Structure formats: structure tokens, C-alpha cells
Amino acid sequence: MLRINNVKLPITHNDEDIKRYIAEKININKSSIKSIKIAKQSIDARKKREMIYFIYSIDFEVENENKIKTSLVTTSPNKNYEMPTVKNKPKLPPIIIGSGPAGLFTGLILAECGLNPIILERGKSVDARKKDINLFWNNGILNTESNVQFGEGGAGTFSDGKLTTLIKDKFGRIKKVLEEFVESGAPKDILYKNKPHIGTDILEVVVKNIRKKITKLGGTIKFQHKVTDLIIENNEAKGVIINNKEKLYSNDIVLAIGHSARDTFKMLYENNLLISQKPFSIGVRIEHLREMIDKSQYGKFFNHPKLGAADYKLSYRTKANRAVYTFCMCPGGQVIASSSEENMIVTNGMSKHARNLKNSNSAILVNVETKDFKSSHPLAGIEFQRYWESEAFKLSNSYKAPSQLFNDFLNNRKTKKFGEIKPSYIPGVALQDLNKCLPNFVSSSLKEGILIMNNKIHGFSDNNAILTGVETRSSSPIRIDRNEFCESTNTKNLYPCGEGAGYAGGITSSAVDGIRIAENIIKKYR
Structure with missing residues (x-):
């Protein structure tokens, strides 16, 4: 070829x-x-x-x-992934905590190599999880163990299913991930498109099929099995405690816990794992009419059937040297409630595969440095997130997210009514001033950045553009230290993995990191 x-x-x-x-x-x-x-x-x-x-x-x-x-x-340089060679199997099956892309692909590789992994997921299967999420969106009843953040497939299941990544890969791991997605029901064009996406509607099917493949190969996935503690002896992990009572032992424990497992982060800290602060970003969701974005990006070809809904990626460095950038852009999608703790507002974006809804939205974020936490505690970034999520909730005293026209945000005043763009956020919005639930440096940076971004996309800072907040979960605020073998630097047999551990950002890079972890576990038994 x-x-x-x-x-x-x-x-x-x-x-x-x-x-x-x-x-x-x-x-x-x-x-x-x-x-x-x-x-x-x-x-x-x-x-x-x-x-x-x-x-x-x-x-x-x-x-x-x-x-x-x-x-x-x-x-043709197409390099297929080469499965690692297994010489000796561990006496006890590896345990994987979390069934997001990192956990699923750690489990898939281990299962394909005959190691019979056990995946422990605190949330529910994707079908049961959908019922809990809809109950939250429609009735404001939040299940703190089964929501947009927790459950089968992880946080990415209810998103746009974007698979873009900036990581380099010479071992065929990315190709392995994409091919597994296609085998499990994703569209074949993700194998070649520059900006591949699956869509949340198809992703729900994909993660179920990957789970079925893992179990068919000898793996086990247990839902509603929350790891509440670790069994550690002489700086060596021996097993886990599930739901505060059941003990399960293993010599290989993977921490694929996701970026929102705050109680688990606390448990790991109390078990003396080395955890460090990590910068992240916060901001809001911005919404425009999809047709306006499509016309801006594609001109007279905006409705050509080969193009679909247009995306964008914008960035700006403020005069105060803050990065302002768009993230997780959802063409033809909607803004959704993504809280995992009570009395806190968290926003995110979601698109189905067709990307055919009336609005397009994106997170627009400002970088937060560790010095902004005002504390040297390893978990200070989590408290920073919590504070602003709580402030957003207080504005309406409900899960209705504060929302505002951009021009009103610019002038620090509440919006009285929306124009031609209607907010898509479910379970609904409250007309409030977002300046009250954002750090001053974030508000001022957003104002400066959005105005400049209008030079790239005419209408981006239009008076009708809607802001909804707050967006705080773009990435993990911590990093769990690990060595060259991907093992915790001070606790043997523990493998921090994926986005929650601070080593990935998005579905594809998390899945690739999961593959890397599986390879290191297998090497251990050679």
C-alpha cells in the first residue's frame, strides 16, 4: 500500500x-x-x-x-498496535478503579492478554446512569454517585465525544483506541478525520460494547462498587475496601478515578500518596446560533452536506498575561448540568453525533495558576473549584445556572431577557450576574478575550451571545506522582492513570494512558 x-x-x-x-x-x-x-x-x-x-x-x-x-x-506508514507479550500471570487479578476511557482501556488490554481484570465503578451502568441524569436535569434531584461525572464511560460519555489529541504516538496506541471504538459502534470516519467525534448518543452504545468485550474476554465490571479505602502495608498496596466493608486483594491496583473524584483524592491523600497541585482553568459556556458560527467559518458553503456544523478553536493572551481560550466546543449541541456534589453548579457541553441543534456552544476558560489557590495544600485546587461552584449555586439557590447576555456581563448588570438566542442549559437558567461567581481575574480576562475573539469570528461578542456558568472541570486540579514505570512514587503496586491522576486530557489521551498502564503491569510479570 x-x-x-x-x-x-x-x-x-x-x-x-x-x-x-x-x-x-x-x-x-x-x-x-x-x-x-x-x-x-x-x-x-x-x-x-x-x-x-x-x-x-x-x-x-x-x-x-x-x-x-x-x-x-x-x-503507507500505518503502524498497528502490537499486543504486549505475557509470560507469567499475576496470582491475583489486577483491580482497576474507574470505568472511564482510562479504566476501560487498561481493562481491555489486560483482558486481551488473559489477566482477567476487575473494574470497580462507583457509578451505575450507562443505561441506569441516564435515568439518574434525566432525573437531575428534569427534577433537580442529584444522585452524587450516578451523574454526568460518575458512571460507566466516565465524564466523556455525556459530552461531544471528541477524540482529538495532541499527544505523540509511535506505537499505534491511538490507532488501537480508534479501531476499538469503531468495532464497538463508532462511525468509521473517526479513523481519518482531523477532528473526529462520536457524539454522546453513539458513545453510550460504544462504552457498553467495550464493557461486553472485556467481560467476554474474562474481565469483570462491578457497578456501584465505590473504593472507599486502600489496604497498604509497608508502602505497598495490597488491596482495596469497597463501600466501607468489602475487601478485595490484588498486587496491581490502577487509579483511573477521573477528574471529579474529590472524596477519593482526599482518601488517597490520607493514605500518604504523593499528590501535587496542578494548574487548571475555569470560566463559562458561551452560546451562539449554530447558523451564525457555520456562516462565519464556511461562508456561502455553510449548509453543504459534506461539512456539517462548524467548530472553532480560539485563544488569546491578556495584557495581564492570562490565557483565555475556547475548550470542548460543541457544534449544534447544548449546555448541560454536570454537578457531582450537592448545592454546586457545574456546566459542560454535549452534542449528539448529528450536531444539529439550534445553538453551538463552547467553554471559554481562563488559566488558573497554583498561586491563585492561596494555599500550599495539595488539594487546594479542589477547594478553589468548590468555592466558585457554590457561589454560582447561591445566586439562584437552585441548580438553575446563572446566565447572562455578554453585553450585560461586560457591564456588570443582570440580564432582563434574552434575544434571538435562547439558553440551552438544562435544567434551566437564572438571570444573574456571572461576575459574582467568578474570580475578578477570570471575569476581566473573559471580557478582554471575548472582545478580541470577535476579530476571528464576527459576532462572537454579539449582544445576543449567552454566557452560562460556571465551568470548572476542564481538567484535574491535582497530579498523583508516578515514576517511569507509571507506579506511584511512594506506594508500590498503585498505578495513577488518566485525566484524574493528571496524566491526560480528553478521551483519546486518557485511553492511551490506560493502555500504557496495562503494558507496565504486564512488564512487571516478565
């Missing part, structure tokens, strides 16, 4: 146009091309007034492959 890069074609093209392009570029007959396969695809909308282009890397088969001599063509 050969590969050709930088194949640039207008969005009106078809497969025959791709073959024609390749044939002309390398001077062969089009009929000699036996097959083509998209390896990568991105969109070039820089000249949207004239035309929008797709940029491809194409793998193709051709007759007399060895006779093609040109620098435009290389051998």
Missing part, C-alpha cells in the same frame, strides 16, 4: 476525482489504481469566499507498485 499526502480537492469532488488527481500527480493511468482509502482528512476554509477544500492523505493500491519512483509517494 502506498501513500500520497496533501491531496487538495474542492468539496464537490468524488472518489473518481481522487483517483484522477493521484494518476496525474505520479503520471500513471487512472485505471491502474485498484483501490483507495482515506488515511487523513482535514478542511481548508481559508478561501471560503471562493471554495472550501478537503486536504487528504490517501493510501492506494496500484499495479506494478515497485515501478513508481517519485518523492510524492511513500509506503
Whole structure:
């Protein structure tokens, strides 16, 4: 299989146009091309007034492959993931705490290698979890153990299902993750799109199918099994305590606990694990009409069927040297309640695969440095988050999130009524001044940043743009220290993993970190 890069074609093209392009570029007959396969695809909308282009890397088969001599063509570099070699199995099955992408992929690799892992999840299965979430969204009844943060698939299950990542990978781990998603029901285009996404509706199916594969391979997943303590002897983890009573022993315990397991962080701290503060970001969700964003990004081609809803990624550095940036952009999606503790407001964004709702939204965040915590305690970032989530709740004394037009936010006044854009947040919003539930440096940075971002997307700072807050869970506020073998630096047999431990950011990088943890556990028994 050969590969050709930088194949640039207008969005009106078809497969025959791709073959024609390749044939002309390398001077062969089009009929000699036996097959083509998209390896990568991105969109070039820089000249949207004239035309929008797709940029491809194409793998193709051709007759007399060895006779093609040109620098435009290389051998396809697709590297498949090589499963680690198992020589000896541990006497006790590995325990994985958490069933988010990090936990699931640790479990999947261990199960594929015959190690029969046990995954302990404090929340419920995705179907039962959906019922609890809908009860919260519709009736304001929060289940602190089964919600948007906790349960099968982790926090990413109720999101846009974005799979973009900036991590480097020469071992085929990313490819393994994407292929497993496709095998479990995700669309095949995630294998090649530059900005792949699954959508929460499909992701619900995917995580269930991965769970079924793990159990079929000999693994076990136990829901509503919350790890409340560790069994540690002489700085060596021996097992876990579940729901304050049941003991389960293992010589390999993976901490894939997610970024919102605050009570678990406290338990780990009390067990003397080395934990350090980590910077993160907080801010609000900003909403615009999807059509406005689509037109801004795609011009007259905004409703072309090959394009779908447009996304964006914006950033700005303020005069006070704060980073302001968009995060977890949800085209054609909605803003959702994501609280995991009572009397606190947490917002997030969610899109289904079709991305066809009326609004598009994004988190717009400001970086928070550890010095902003005003404390050297390892868990101070958690208390920082809690404080502002509580302040947001106090404004309405309910789970209705404070919401405001941007122009009113700019001028520190409550909004009286919304314009053509209606807030999508469920379970509903309260007209309040967001300046009262954000640190001053965050409010001022958001105001400065949003105004500047209007230069990139005309209408971004429009008077009708809606802000809803607060967004505090963009990443973990801690890092659990680990060594080169991914083991806790001061407690043997413990493997901090994924986003909650501070080593990933998003679905794909968390899943890859889970694979890395599984590999290190297997190495231990060689």
C-alpha cells in the first residue's frame, strides 16, 4: 500500500476525482489504481469566499507498485498496535478503579492478554446512569454517585465525544483506541478525520460494547462498587475496601478515578500518596446560533452536506498575561448540568453525533495558576473549584445556572431577557450576574478575550451571545506522582492513570494512558 499526502480537492469532488488527481500527480493511468482509502482528512476554509477544500492523505493500491519512483509517494506508514507479550500471570487479578476511557482501556488490554481484570465503578451502568441524569436535569434531584461525572464511560460519555489529541504516538496506541471504538459502534470516519467525534448518543452504545468485550474476554465490571479505602502495608498496596466493608486483594491496583473524584483524592491523600497541585482553568459556556458560527467559518458553503456544523478553536493572551481560550466546543449541541456534589453548579457541553441543534456552544476558560489557590495544600485546587461552584449555586439557590447576555456581563448588570438566542442549559437558567461567581481575574480576562475573539469570528461578542456558568472541570486540579514505570512514587503496586491522576486530557489521551498502564503491569510479570 502506498501513500500520497496533501491531496487538495474542492468539496464537490468524488472518489473518481481522487483517483484522477493521484494518476496525474505520479503520471500513471487512472485505471491502474485498484483501490483507495482515506488515511487523513482535514478542511481548508481559508478561501471560503471562493471554495472550501478537503486536504487528504490517501493510501492506494496500484499495479506494478515497485515501478513508481517519485518523492510524492511513500509506503503507507500505518503502524498497528502490537499486543504486549505475557509470560507469567499475576496470582491475583489486577483491580482497576474507574470505568472511564482510562479504566476501560487498561481493562481491555489486560483482558486481551488473559489477566482477567476487575473494574470497580462507583457509578451505575450507562443505561441506569441516564435515568439518574434525566432525573437531575428534569427534577433537580442529584444522585452524587450516578451523574454526568460518575458512571460507566466516565465524564466523556455525556459530552461531544471528541477524540482529538495532541499527544505523540509511535506505537499505534491511538490507532488501537480508534479501531476499538469503531468495532464497538463508532462511525468509521473517526479513523481519518482531523477532528473526529462520536457524539454522546453513539458513545453510550460504544462504552457498553467495550464493557461486553472485556467481560467476554474474562474481565469483570462491578457497578456501584465505590473504593472507599486502600489496604497498604509497608508502602505497598495490597488491596482495596469497597463501600466501607468489602475487601478485595490484588498486587496491581490502577487509579483511573477521573477528574471529579474529590472524596477519593482526599482518601488517597490520607493514605500518604504523593499528590501535587496542578494548574487548571475555569470560566463559562458561551452560546451562539449554530447558523451564525457555520456562516462565519464556511461562508456561502455553510449548509453543504459534506461539512456539517462548524467548530472553532480560539485563544488569546491578556495584557495581564492570562490565557483565555475556547475548550470542548460543541457544534449544534447544548449546555448541560454536570454537578457531582450537592448545592454546586457545574456546566459542560454535549452534542449528539448529528450536531444539529439550534445553538453551538463552547467553554471559554481562563488559566488558573497554583498561586491563585492561596494555599500550599495539595488539594487546594479542589477547594478553589468548590468555592466558585457554590457561589454560582447561591445566586439562584437552585441548580438553575446563572446566565447572562455578554453585553450585560461586560457591564456588570443582570440580564432582563434574552434575544434571538435562547439558553440551552438544562435544567434551566437564572438571570444573574456571572461576575459574582467568578474570580475578578477570570471575569476581566473573559471580557478582554471575548472582545478580541470577535476579530476571528464576527459576532462572537454579539449582544445576543449567552454566557452560562460556571465551568470548572476542564481538567484535574491535582497530579498523583508516578515514576517511569507509571507506579506511584511512594506506594508500590498503585498505578495513577488518566485525566484524574493528571496524566491526560480528553478521551483519546486518557485511553492511551490506560493502555500504557496495562503494558507496565504486564512488564512487571516478565
